[in-house]
Amino acid sequence: MLETALRFLVALTSEQVVVGLAITAAVVAVAVDWRLVLLALAVQYFLTSVLLNDYVLVQIAVTKVLVGGFCLLVLYRTGRRVQEAVDALTLPGSWVDREHEALPISAWFRVLALGMWTLGIVAFNARVQFNFLDHRLLSAAYWLGGFGVLAIMLTRNPLKTTAALLTFQNGFEVLFTALEPGLLLLGFLGTANILTALVGAYLTVVRNLPYLEPLQNVQSWDVLSLEPAEPARQEEETR
């Protein structure tokens, strides 16, 4: 199945890849579930690599997937850890619901914002083009950058903010990598992306410490099945 999916992705034309990138960025912007956001980000990294493959050396394009993979690994592990800690509290609602309470934006509002933002990006894309830049790369940059900014505005969850920032950064790098394929600079940009993911993961853990702290040894996976301490439960109920 994976092989079929890979073949399908590689066979896509540049225009189709740009549409795919726009869809993944839109999912990052409006989705609430962190797993869906990370899945969209994973597809996005792969599509970015496929798009860049036409413009730069394949090794450089593959580097994007590797950097993205590392970022996703960090974010996924963090998200899962927090999710399981929240689940271990055995209180109604999930981590997603709790984060949603911090910035209560309805699904309708998010979809409406996405629609208006899409119109804005389409208009911008039609008007602002440069002769010395490939229009497909520029379109991809506009979609990823635009929806990345929208995603940042629609969330307060550090994990989702990080995914949004990586989407925004992806948009820029699609353009920049094709224009400035210096290895040292790309290495530094990759390092900056990984650091962004690490800092985002750290902030996610810090923000969710009320869920993680009740567990006696947060370093161990085993503790996720334990009952939380009483003071933490009371604090949770007060929240």
Next chain:
Amino acid sequence: MTPLEFLSLWTPVWLPLAMAPLVYLLRRFEIVAALLTAAVLLFSSVLFWTHPPPPATFLGRVLVLERAPRVLLIALGFWMAIGALYAARISQGWSLFPFWLLLFSLFNAAFMFQEFVMRVVILKIAWLGAILLVQSGTTASTRAATRLLIVAVIALPPLLAADLLATRIQADSSLLELAPLAGVGFGVGFSLLLAVVPFHAWLPQVAEDGPPLVAAWFVAAFGTAYLMLLVELVRAMPWLLIEGRGLDMLRAAGVLLIVGGGVLAFVETHLGRMWAYSVLVDTGYILLAIRFGPFIGMEAAWLAIIARFVALILSGAALATIRHRAMSLHLDELPGSASRVPLSFLGLLSGGLSFLGIPLSPGFPGHWIVLRQLFPVEARLGGALLLATLLGTLGYVRALNAGLQTAPPERLVTIEAEPISVTVLLLLLVIVASLIGLAPQVIAPLVRFIGMG
């Protein structure tokens, strides 16, 4: 050049990085870690002065340490060494010492490169690392750190895209019509990183949530580094000022910062945020100074930047002591604190009023040059800026008034006096700041040294 020669000549660059793991292991012994950190930073700074690294190439890129960045790194090394000694007594987070060494190495590396893109990307990496210092293990709020993360990522693309465009325009003058676009890119990027109103929200938040000395260091290190990049950019591509609308943008940013910072400092009820708003006023004057061009303007800008370095360490240390002793920086919780930590209040006023350019403070000469240039051509604007500065000053008067109010004895007992070492350090810094304020000509040779570069 053999690897051994390279290592010996580039000691100030790699030494802090190499010592960071050792300092990390020693972090529980705060005095030892602080002394070691301060010694490494001072040693590196002295080496930068006496034996600057020679030009070299690395993966095809030229590495040279020019005059202005060299002065910045030396000053930053001294600043951080003093800060490390201070933090040994008033803790600013357990990870401060190893991270400072690591980040100092990153700053060194950034300014070795000549290309703008390399510098901003490495500075972004340093900024991301510094976010952990701002959070410093506290769990109360992640707002400041999240905002810093967003700013770091959002600011880079406009800067790099603008540089790419500007480089093409520099090579092909037929593209000059795109200069405003490059100007906007630089404008947005620098506005985010220098906390220009309305992109300023991250700085007051860092001053509120983060350790005060770390907030001061953030401005001293990153604020100065980005101002230096801006100055070098204007010098290398002067057409950005006219065709790129740079003059208009610098003027707008300067005015917004001074007026916004002054008004917000006046109405603020949190001492840390008030401090941050007064820093914005200072940044505004520096941007206006840069606008006045390569001679008088640059002289004023460098005067203000040097004075700001002194004011930042002084006010940052004072603010940290007040927060450590009074347990809060909210004005309504400060009564009685001025009588318990008087030297800290003196330091805060001395540093804070320097950001506002009050006469006899270190910041006055730079601000005065800007106002003297401004008044003959735009008297009303000059008056508005003076008024905003006055409002900012009144904010500090309010803070002092809050600290001088009497507090119940049971509250006074909870506020401890400053430790002896902190008292000595603050006193020395107040004396240095007063000397610069009274005789600003003592820093004139340094300004000329940077200017000649």
